[in-house]
Amino acid sequence: MINLEEEIRNTNHSREKRNHFANLILQNPALLPQLLNICHQVDDEISCKASWGLEFLCKNNLETILPYLDSYIKILPKVHQDPAVRPIAKICEYLILAYYKEKNIEVRKYLTPSHREKITEACFDWLISDQKVAPKAYSMTSLYLLGTEFDWVHPELKITLENNYHDSSAAYKARSRMILKKIK
Template sequence: MTKEEVYQLVCQTSIYVDSRHKTLVRLARVKEAYIYLYEFMTNVEDKHHVMASVLFEELIRFDLLKMTSILDDFLMRLDTYANESTKRLISKICRNIVYSKQLKLSKKQKQMLVGQALDWLVSDSKVATEAFAMDIIIRLKGEFAQEFTLAKGIVEKNYVSRSAAYQSKAKKLISA
């Protein structure tokens, strides 16, 4: 399947589980599918970048080693995503990267992840994005104590005015 054919498949896929499943079955047979999807999702001007992000996250969820060749580029682009649906997916991928036993992250890569997680906490992000950001910070707190303390302060300050979902995750960060 060519890059153009993969793009057409992305364009024809709907958010419904059945549609995504059919697309993923076809993409699983395409060796370069995750690279193509990554290229499509980084083109934030294209309206289909959100669907490319959905498919990318689902395709690599169980094999994060596929990210090895694009990991540095992925991390460099974290702040380019403005669409809330995409930010949620990107933050979920970041959380999965941090918790992965497959990927061995460098100090610089971890720093980029923690920095972006802090940005998500102080920006006007949705709760899911913030929850994934808190997971990242909790996981890396031993290596980034100052950032953890900063995140804890942010979360404590916002705690009272936020939703029950936010408060639930915030309790875990505060007590970590």
């Protein structure tokens, strides 16, 4: 019997440990609901480590999370610790890229309009709140693609990027310029 919490607590940010953890879940998909429950413990440090593992899992096999999207989407407005926001935002980017750019049939089947709206809300929240650059960059990419479906997103994204441009880091500015160029 696998003690998932112990496995998570023994995970660190190294690629090797995260990859081991992702493979553990891939080999034992029945553990995914428990993993998501741990990710929901947003005030506990364990949720950050669980989120790292979840991100690696999604990077290796995005389809694994699809039956559990409702549970994943519920995490979005709650996650607040920096080490957890980044992987959760990255998973949103994986989903949105798969849906709009790759036109992945499985993702298109599972990612409902409601899910896409919740991802849009979360991405705007990460973009306008005090977050590190990575979740903001992932959010910009996601929002740009979401804006190809939802008419109101591109104008709001443009305003947000222009308003935050001067007070932001070089990395933020670079991604922002790229997105603004695509919008125009």
